[in-house]
Amino acid sequence: MRVVLAEDLALLRDGLTRLLTAFGCEVVAAVDNGPALLPALLANRPDVAIVDVRLPPTFTDEGLRAAIAARAELPGLPVLVLSQYVEQLYARELLGDRSGGVGYLLKDRIADVEQFVDAVRRVAAGGTVMDPEVVAQLLARQPLNGLTAREQEVLGLMAEGRSNAAIASRIFITEKAVSKHINSIFTKLGMPPSDDDNRRVLAVLTYLG
């Protein structure tokens, strides 16, 4: 898997490169500021871009803006955005183009190396991975469109990018029960039958909405 990395702190940039390389990814370019990201993406056409939200020159949400701009230029480009904190507002903006291949995680999650690499792979494959903290904020709100508490929970785990098998083992039900819940969620959210991956993205989007 070919990765372009945008992270301004050398310590984290090198650490991430080392980590990804150890798990068989190839870091084809590592940039340290927002404006350099798009040229690097255009030159390398990676499988996934991993971008820090806060980058020079403004040290604000430069990375987020650069990632959204890059996806406008390269539709469907998988982007995993990392940050020291998460905002639902930013999650929404990232998913604004209503296509998958988006991840938004706290930097803390890198510490669980295997799960992190798994998230990178999911995003590269077009999945949606939202940080559990974003999902927790959503769970605190009113249930959506008459979803049951269980369905809400399943939807949350879907937003975190977990597979049916992972969801099943997490909440101690069978995989069959999981797909039953998921179908019920799709129906309640009015998702037309289409390929499952796409519906998952749309359901998560509605959830974040």
Added chain:
Amino acid sequence: MAPLARPVQNEAVEGIRKTVAGLLIAVLALAANLTLFVASLVSVLLIPVLGIGIVVMPHVVVAVRFRADLERRFSARFGVPIAVPYRSIPVDAPLGSWRRFRMVIADPATWRDFSWLLPGAIITGVLGIVGLAAGPYPIRIAFRFSRLLLGPTAAAALRRRVETLTVSRADTVDAQAAELRRIERDLHDGAQARLVALGMNIGLAEALIHRDPVAAHRLLVEAREASGQALGELRQVVRGILPPVLSERGLEGAVSALALTLPMPVDVEADLPCRMPAPVESAAYFSVAEMLANVVKHSGARHVGVGMRFENDLISMVVRDDGDGGADPEGGSGMRGVQRRLAAFDGTMSVTSPPGGPTVVNMELPCVLSSPKTSRSSATD
């Protein structure tokens, strides 16, 4: 025609009401002012007579100030606001004390009040009676005259301003010191302690890695979890100092982001042309955030609205909820904190919260945009 006629009729009724009020004010002016004039004259004359005036005069001053405050209230009703000019009286200067007497005679407003009593009576009396024929306008002229003597002189206005600033500065300094103490404690008991534990765990794992790899592995897992908790705590501390989304997106973005995290729907309406200076932005954000936290904690509201507007060098913020009402601005430390936070910038807050709701909190914060140059956030747009 009827709906058109009604306002005209109301206006006429209002006019009559004001004229009658004007007449009553005139009668009061003649009766009270003349009595007080005589009383003040006598009390001053009594000062050299065994010092009787030293005790009596401050009592007369209380009565005169009461009368003058009444005039200021009436005057404001008629559209001529008069600011209060008196120096504040310390608690250790009770009526009858020498100190009180000294304070009272040193305050120029005392003598300006006295000098108003007689001409005020004549002018308000005459114009109030003339007002019977000419409507409420003559009485306004009388109030303009009163303002000349009852309003603060430039020096008195400055003095009051200095008093206000001294209090708000002291509050700000206290609040800042308390804030720093809180941050220090949070870091000390939270993230720092966890990092110490983290270092210990890693060190131990290092020592055990060959002898007891299973235990070393368990320690490393614990260390990773501790690092996550330390980061979580640091995030909370940072949010309390300056939420990153505020520095990145400004007031509107930060309030919208906060709104998304609340358990009930929050409508955010903002009309803010550009970024504010950082300290003002921060005061505005934390004030709105505190009000929203109150709504979540106490109101039982199902719906909340936040409005923010910048106009005439003033940021106006409104937080409205459909909850139970009964919020007391003096009751909670949260609301008092907001009042202090706003006062540091000459801002104000008012709360209307009848039992049964709804609650509306209005906050205003003066803000002069130092330069028309827009902020760094719009530079990245």
